[in-house]
Amino acid sequence: MEKKWIHSPRLDTITMVEVTAKKYSRKLSKTELWKKLPKKMMYQTFSTIIDHLTEAKKIRLNEQGKVEWILIKEGQKETSEEKTAGIPAGKETETIKKELNKEILQEKTTELNDSEKNTVFELSEIERKALKVLGKERKELSVQELSEKAGIELDSARRSIQWLNEKRLGKARIQKEVFVVLGEEGLKALKTGLPEKKFLGGLGNTWKKISEIKAIPKQEINIALGNAKKKGLIELKKEQELEIKITGKGKEFLEKKSEEELMLEKINEKEVNENSFDAKEKEVLKFLGFRKNFLKHKEKGNEFIQITKKGLSGIPLLETQKERKYNLMDPVEEVFPGKKQPYFKFVDEIKQKLVSLGFKEMENPLIVQEFYNFDVLFQPQNHPARTWTDTYKLKKPEYGKLPDKKIVEAVKQAHENGGKAESKGWKYNWNEKIASQLMPSAHGTAHSARQLVKGVEVPGKYFTIARCFRPDVVDATHLIEFNQMEGFVAGENFTFRKLLGLLKEFAVEIAGAEKVKFLPDYYPFTEPSCQLNALHPKLGWVEFGGAGIFRAEITENLGIKEKCLAWGLGMDRLAMFKLGLNDVRELFSQNLDWLRKGI
Amino acid sequence: MPTIESSKKDLEELIGKKFSKEELEEALLGVKGELDGIEEDALKIDVKETNRPDLWSTEGIARELRAYIGKEKGIPKYKVFKGKRKAFIDKKLEGIRPKGAYAEVRNVNVTEEVLLQIIQLQEKICQSFGKKREQVAIGVFDLDKVKGNVRYFAATPSLEFVPLGFSENMSLREILIKHPKGKEYGQLIEKFEKFPLLVDENKEVLSMPPVINSEGSGKITTKTKNLFVDVTGFNQELVDVALKIMCMALADRKGKIYSVELNYGNKKIISPQFRKEKIVFPFKEVNDLLGTEFNAKEVITLMEKKRMQGSIKGKNLTAEFGDYRKDIIHPWDVIEEIAIAFDYNKLEPEALNVFTLGSVREETNKTKETRELCVGFGLQEIASNHLSSKEIQRKKMNLNEDFVEIANPVSLNWEIFRKNLLPESLDFLSKNKNTSFPQKIFEVGRTIELNERKETGVEEKWKLCICVSHSKTNFNEVKSILEAVARERKTGFKLKEERIAFFEEGKSALIQFNSGKKGFIGEVNEKVLGNFGLETKVSVIEIET
DSSP states (O other): OOOOOSSOOOHHHHHHHHHHHHHTTTTOBHHHHHHHOSSOOOHHHHHHHHHHHHHTTSEEEOTTSBEEEOOOOTTOOHHHHHHHSSOOBGGGGHHHHHHHHHHHHTTOOOOOOHHHHHHHHTOOHHHHHHHHHHHHHOSOEEHHHHHHHHTOOHHHHHHHHHHHHHTTSEEEEEEEEEEEEEOHHHHHHHHHOOHHHHHHHTTOSSOEEGGGOOSSOHHHHHHHHHHHHHTTOEEEEESSSEEEEEOHHHHHHHHSOOHHHHHHHHHTTSOEEGGGSOHHHHHHHHHHHHSTTSEEEEEEEEEEEEEOHHHHHHHHHHHHOOSOOOOTTSOOOOOOOOBOOHHHHHHHHHHHHHHHTTOEEOOOOSEEEHIIIIITTTOOTTOGGGSTTTSOOEEESOBOOOOOHHHHHHHHHHHHHOTTSSSOOOOSOOOHHHHTBEEEOSSTHHHHHHHHHHOOOSSEEEEEEEEEEOOOOOSSSOOSEEEEEEEEEEETTOOHHHHHHHHHHIIIIITOOSOEEEEEOOBTTEEEEEEEEEEETTTEEEEEEEEEEEOHHHHGGGTOOSEEEEEEEEHHHHHHHHHTOSOGGGGGOOOHHHHHHTO | OOEEEEEHHHHHHHHTOOOOHHHHHHHHGGGTEEEEEEETTEEEEEEOOTTOGGGSSHHHHHHHHHHHTTSSOSSOOOOEEOOOOEEEEOGGGTTTOOEEEEEEEESOOOOHHHHHHHHHHHHHIIIIITTTTTSEEEEEEEGGGOOSOEEEEEEOTTOEEOBTTOSSOEEHHHHHHHSHHHHHHGGGTTTSSSEEEEEOTTOOEEEETTTEEBTTTSOOOTTOOOEEEEEEESOHHHHHHHHHHHHHHHHTTTOEEEEEEEEETTEEEEEOOOOEEEEEEETHHHHHHHTOOOOHHHHHHHHHHTTEEEEEETTEEEEEEETTOOOOOSHHHHHHHHHHHHOGGGSOOOOOOOOOOOBOOHHHHHHHHHHHHHHHTTOEEOOOOSEEOHIIIIITTTOOOOOOEESSOSOGGGSEEOSOSHHHHHHHHHTTTTSOSOEEEEEEEEEEEEOTTSTTSEEEEEEEEEEEESTTOOHHHHHHHHHHHHHHHTOOEEEEEOOOTTEEEEEEEEEEETTSOEEEEEEEOHHHHHHTTOOSOEEEEEEEO
16 A cells, blocks of 8 residues: 655654544544544544554554554553653643653662563664663753754654653653744845845935935835934935935945844744744844744744653663663564666566567657657648647757658658558648657657668567657546557568457567457558457456557558558556556656555 | 547437447447447447548448448438529638538428537537638528528628627627637638628628628527538538538438539539549458458458448459548558458457567666666665656756757646756655655666757757765765766766755765766755755765666
8 A cells, every 4th residue: 555644643643543542442443543533634644653553562453453552561550551641742741841850850760670671671772872862961852952962863763752752761742842934025135135225225425315215115215214313324304305315334334234134144044943042133033023024933843852760760771781682573673675666677577578579679769850750650740639739849949850851752742642652642732841840759659650761670570668748637547758668560461460469469478468359440650450458357458559550651652561560558558457556656656665665 | 539429319210229338339349439438328439530520420420330230331322402502602712711612401300419419510520620610610500591692702801790699790800809709710810801701692691601600590499490501611622521421410310402503703513412432452452451361242241331332343342432531542441441340359360470589779778787786786766757847957956957848838847858867856855755764766767958969959868866865874875886886887987076056065076987978976955955845965976877
């Protein structure tokens, strides 16, 4: 199963699940429990928490499929358990915190019983690191501080806080913290300067009439004027209207960065914890805060932990115990091998298979001339598939080069009058400019077309796995880019029945299909044309793609006498068929977890 | 590929046979049709032939299937009665919209369903076959409201009539500006000084092709019995085909077709005329192409199932078919019909039995080696798109460069081609911030950059990008990998310290391999990490492979 969640669970949500799980222990299934939660949460997040609690041996799924709370240890009363389970949030913990602090400051330790000693011996590597740091620091640390000081990843630090809290070696809590960010006007001032600076900068060295001031908007002038006058940065006089001149102090002010500006630069585009400012900075912040839309405040919950009496008492055990005593059942760190992306792995296999069947790989550029994508393939220039809505065009670069004049002429004749083939052609004026337009290849057949132009061995078998581009909407069956397994075979006495034989071989050998079915189909470049369908044991009949014999207008005009049996199969469809997926987006999943474990 | 909406009951009545869903699916193969949806009586049929407008209605599908299932055979026959009406077509329409074709169809049983089918057929023909009315536009009128001969001419834009759906007179120019159809199709004529107009003997306007009919005669209801069909365009052959297809469908609804005499100055044409076309080729070609052993009689019977007539003269087969079919331009077009009539699934697939030596391209071998090497380093392979956004490739990367760009993107997310793999790799990491660290990923893929000297104005390069992300990663960690890659490739390399917009200053360099390939190495700087919303350090190598 692919797991998707945007936020990893936070401690308060874990607590909520714990409390509910305990309350309804052995009464509810996992889904029922989810529905019983006092606050709603995403099921995936919930699942993650359940996995975590199972891993931490707090709960288990019993034989009846109900969630059972199992953490009650010998000799412990349920009431005391209840008091310390989970992590309380906010101010309620203030009193506990003080009490603990007192104990720790007095370096009071206590004798640990055997069960508690075992708990210490069985600590995981990250917990040991965290506990040591907590013992050394003797004060409350945030998850970030813990991560940094203990030299463990942030998510490990978070986990160790939770675990140490559960084992009552540490005491954790969540605190809401306020972060300062720049508001819209603050950001503007950061880029273009404070309004009074802009205003002063626009004054020049002479008296200036108030109506001539353009540096700041009219509605801000009065404020700027008032502030500047108060600080002695300007002189004022009134003739017909108010006139202003900058003072020496004003000039000084212009050249030096003010505290407010320095503060803007300090905050910049970051979110800064309010607690990280000293008293003087807080004063500056207050002034900035008076300005409209300069500052914004964001509240975020952060996790903190400090060591408990028990934790402190356990530290000597960590020091003396050189070899950690292993609990064989303990969860260990997950590691992942290097792996190929599943779709590319499938491509590797297909290529190998095709080579063993005697196929040669063709060139398959991403960008092609319309000439190869359409014209060589006898698709008239006014064909609906060539319109703006059906295929991509390039804006830059726009045109490419066409091959040898003789070939261009042969294609032109094919379109206009059938050329050397016994055909009427499309009866219109073929345009070389249109043919030289560039586009991302819209189907793999563009590469077969290039091979036909370059020359074909007889007998010859050709293939490519081509990346194709069409302006489609992305959904469970369509991607913005898709792949085709494309190719053709050329040979004497090749027939439509042999094409059907080849398609059947692909479906059976490559996709592992049991049965195939052929439907009449239409492609501008093949005649006869057919569609290949294959039977999947679970998915039913699946459409694999199209095939046909390249029209005589194409081959004969390029000087190829033999029939070319061509096909283009949906590579993504093939991979889904083989890997048993029903959403094509999974093939190119951006979920690292799924890539590591999912397939 | 047109999708045709039909009533199952109506289709069955027209064919003269009832079908189960499976039987219907089977039968529709005869028109290259696929049942896209069935809801009680309502059918959606995908007809894959883009060159067969005659199949884009219930009548057309039924006509073809009557022969396919053996109820009729050969070319469908339509009688044209001699009509009295004349149509005068003005020479001044040259360059504007010079060709017209007209017919009367009388005594049509216009039910709700027939009305829907007339509209559907008309629209499908105009949209697809008629290139959005540019090549072919069709109007259907209440014949009883059309007085005497009709005149098709280039009219002054100030002339007025009441367009369909409106109640007041509007000038031709106004219609282009105000009427919804005027806005949609006006661009086909607005550049001219005069606009095409069809009027009757009393100068009552029938329509302004290809834009809109008049409210007066252009409104068809279930009370209408006699119809007048008008088709305009640039090519008489196309216009005639469209007219014939409309007449055939109406005649299938018990209508009687009456001719109209077209007058191009002194030149007179009777419209419509149903003729046969033929194509002659050696009989042997049938079996040569299909790999079958059909005899002449079998082939002729199969052709008759596909509305054709066949005859043998010497070694040659003559195939005749109605001249409403413009898709048959080569003998193989006929042979495909024979194969469909026989049923593809009755043709025994035959093994190729040809032995050739297979091989992959050099780049396939090389990229596979590189990827296997990376897997050996313990890296996870990822796959990203070749199309990307300016946001990711340029803005977030702190770059200002030119890219190969799509002219008609469907989304700003896929507007340009990637030039480097790194931006998409960082985007990948940003989607996996909650997955456990260290994260070590790689991608081998193609990138595209502008290069005028190349045949397509672009150069496509295979590249390898490795990203290592955890809190203590640094330049040296990826440099170790780089050295190992070079060692395996048996090539040396030089590093040149360089400021790179997305890397930490003093912790980035350009890579120059002795083999000529290039690349870059470094630690992603905080600004770029921030742009991608990444919180953990990332070190990178990206090299041409």
